Amino acid sequence: MPEPRYAVTPEAIRRYAAMHDIPLTEAEAAELATQLAGGFAGIAALWQTDVGAAEPSVILPIDRP
Amino acid sequence: MTADLAFAPLADIAARIRAREVTSAALARLMLDRIARLNPLLNCYITVCAERAMRQAEALDRLLDAGTSLGPLHGVPVAVKDNIATAGVRTTAASRILADWVPEEDATVVQRLKRAGAVILGKTNLYEFAFGGVHEDYGETRNPWDQTRTCSASSSGPACVVAAGLAYASLGTDTGGSVRLPAAACGIVGLKPTYGLVSRAGVLPAGYSLDHVGPFARTVRDTALVLNAIAGPDARDPAGTRLPAPDATLDLGRGVAGIRIGVPRVQASERIDREMRDACRAALATLERAGARLIEVELPDHLLSRTIMWAIAATELAESHRAYLATRAEDYSPVVRALVRQGAFLSGMDYVRAHRVRQKIIQDYATVMHAVDVIAMPVVPFPAWPVGAAEVTIDGETEELMGALTRYCPPFNITGQPAVSVPCGFNREGLPLAFQIAGRRHADATVLRVAEAYAEAAAGAPGWPDLP
Numbered sequence: 001m002p003e004p005r006y007a008v009t010p011e012a013i014r015r016y017a018a019m020h021d022i023p024l025t026e027a028e029a030a031e032l033a034t035q036l037a038g039g040f041a042g043i044a045a046l047w048q049t050d051v052g053a054a055e056p057s058v059i060l061p062i063d064r065p
Numbered sequence: 066m067t068a069d070l071a072f073a074p075l076a077d078i079a080a081r082i083r084a085r086e087v088t089s090a091a092l093a094r095l096m097l098d099r100i101a102r103l104n105p106l107l108n109c110y111i112t113v114c115a116e117r118a119m120r121q122a123e124a125l126d127r128l129l130d131a132g133t134s135l136g137p138l139h140g141v142p143v144a145v146k147d148n149i150a151t152a153g154v155r156t157t158a159a160s161r162i163l164a165d166w167v168p169e170e171d172a173t174v175v176q177r178l179k180r181a182g183a184v185i186l187g188k189t190n191l192y193e194f195a196f197g198g199v200h201e202d203y204g205e206t207r208n209p210w211d212q213t214r215t216c217s218a219s220s221s222g223p224a225c226v227v228a229a230g231l232a233y234a235s236l237g238t239d240t241g242g243s244v245r246l247p248a249a250a251c252g253i254v255g256l257k258p259t260y261g262l263v264s265r266a267g268v269l270p271a272g273y274s275l276d277h278v279g280p281f282a283r284t285v286r287d288t289a290l291v292l293n294a295i296a297g298p299d300a301r302d303p304a305g306t307r308l309p310a311p312d313a314t315l316d317l318g319r320g321v322a323g324i325r326i327g328v329p330r331v332q333a334s335e336r337i338d339r340e341m342r343d344a345c346r347a348a349l350a351t352l353e354r355a356g357a358r359l360i361e362v363e364l365p366d367h368l369l370s371r372t373i374m375w376a377i378a379a380t381e382l383a384e385s386h387r388a389y390l391a392t393r394a395e396d397y398s399p400v401v402r403a404l405v406r407q408g409a410f411l412s413g414m415d416y417v418r419a420h421r422v423r424q425k426i427i428q429d430y431a432t433v434m435h436a437v438d439v440i441a442m443p444v445v446p447f448p449a450w451p452v453g454a455a456e457v458t459i460d461g462e463t464e465e466l467m468g469a470l471t472r473y474c475p476p477f478n479i480t481g482q483p484a485v486s487v488p489c490g491f492n493r494e495g496l497p498l499a500f501q502i503a504g505r506r507h508a509d510a511t512v513l514r515v516a517e518a519y520a521e522a523a524a525g526a527p528g529w530p531d532l533p
Contacts, residue, residue: 013410021391022409035403036410039379042372043411046418049369054424 003047006040008033071099071230072529075141075287078233082129082140089129089140093122093184096142100186100231103532107207109216109225111147113187114154118142122184135182137290143178144232146223147188148195149278150267151175154185158194158269159203161396162389172267173302174236174278174295181294186232189222195238195271196382197467198400205452208250209530210496214449217250218470219243219271220281224251227281229532234282234291240271241374242444242474244279245486245501250449252488252497254288254516255281257474258296259506260481262310266301270385272378274304274420275478283529285517288485289313292509308507316514322356324515327437329364335472336459338447344498345443348489348519352441355522357515360437365429367472369422374475376411376419383408423479430480434505439515443473444486444501448494473501483509487516489523 010029013036017024024032070078070087081087097115104110125140145151148158150168152175157163171179178185193200196219206221208214209229216225220237224247227235237244239257248255256279263278270276280291296310328349337345353359383390386405394402433440446469447457457466477484484503491497502519504512 008410016410020387020409022406023391023394024406028406032403032406032410036407039375039407039411042368043376043415043419045369045372046376046415046422049422049425051418051421051425054421054428 075233089122139182144235173264192219217246248486249499264299264302272381327362327440340492370476379408448496
């Protein structure tokens with residue numbers, strides 16, 4: 001499966017923050033974009049992993065023997 | 066009252082209280098005097114409940130006078146991490162946002178500690194909201210072995226108070242290693258139990274589906290005794306176990322003859338301090354000499370587990386902090402504000418994907434656990450680091466500290482397996498070294514059995530820090 005490209009720009013961050021009512025200055029948006037670019041580089045690995053037999057419906061009961 | 070009494074094992078202290086050789090009030094006074102003397106040095110307690118603790122201890126002494134013992138913790142002074150709610154006592158999570166919050170109700174684990182007869186000395190320091198970094202209003206907890214060093218993250222206070230003889234046991238929380246890492250840094254035992262075995266009701270969440278409450282103590286048996294007091298079903302925690310908790314002390318003393326220990330093959334991304342690596346190898350050799358069988362196993366990529374942990378915990382943290390993020394963002398420390406905000410920008414698809422990969426990791430670990438009884442591996446790549454450090458250099462390679470720190474712990478938050486950090490000596494600078502033992506889900510007793518067998522077989526007692 002092709003992984004998302006995660007085009008994390010300050011402008012995209014600002015728009016998303018406004019949509020969710022998260023106060024953010026321009027400087028904070030720029031800083032967050034840099035931080036998230038690193039984080040999303042790791043997230044991309046999740047999309048390269050074969051999860052064919054791992055369904056989200058069995059997420060929660062991991063404590064059941 | 067001597068320092069020896071302050072560092073005696075909880076089990077011995079409880080027995081001496083039952084035998085009326087010492088009173089709970091005298092022990093509470095001993096602890097409170099030591100806290101008054103050492104807390105300015107170590108910064109490990111946020112709130113000390115001196116009057117409450119003395120009243121509680123005196124009431125427990127009267128109960129014993131009347132012939133009633135509440136159980137193995139009767140009269141024993143303990144401490145609780147300050148993200149765990151305590152009725153009538155402020156619960157700050159080491160944050161400015163909750164600096165004045167006084168819960169009306171105890172968390173289930175606090176109720177259970179009290180029901181078992183423990184005396185609550187106070188609330189201990191931690192990383193802000195148990196996530197990412199220290200808030201300047203509270204400051205760093207100092208390591209009892211070297212006060213220029215930290216107690217690691219995030220349950221720094223609970224680990225410090227036990228290592229410094231300022232409580233006989235304590236409770237912490239572990240979302241990505243926050244019980245095991247500070248236990249390792251402080252040279253004590255720290256258990257992350259099976260997911261759901263210990264209720265999180267009344268505990269401020271860091272990441273709902275990764276959070277665990279776990280005990281710190283100076284011996285494995287003491288750890289098991291505290292686990293027995295707090296484990297078991299709780300209707301207030303919907304993700305909690307529905308099964309009665311088995312006796313965690315059941316397998317102690319059985320040794321490791323015939324136990325199969327999985328030893329993970331070294332992964333390409335691994336870098337570990339040489340003395341820490343050698344200590345872990347020596348611990349494995351000790352267990353082998355004691356009769357265990359070492360079997361090489363291949364585990365999923367630790368870095369993948371770390372990514373899953375971050376994606377899930379950051380998203381769940383952002384969801385639970387949304388109101389504060391909108392109205393009080395300036396009250397967070399810069400590090401935690403950044404982490405909470407990052408979680409807000411991960412998509413629903415990323416979050417679900419992280420859970421699907423998590424499920425694959427759970428399946429892969431389950432396959433490994435068919436062939437072995439426990440896994441033994443490092444808990445942390447390096448010993449306690451200097452206060453203020455942001456990077457660490459291992460084998461000549463420098464990397465960001467928090468990333469390197471969370472190399473070995475997150476897999477067991479993801480799978481929900483029990484894992485315990487066990488001290489295994491000191492480096493040349495006198496800093497504690499440690500390794501971890503992880504077992505099958507709901508096999509906490511087996512994990513503790515192996516840990517105790519190691520502690521018994523390892524030469525010499527650990528000793529305790531030289532404090533004023």
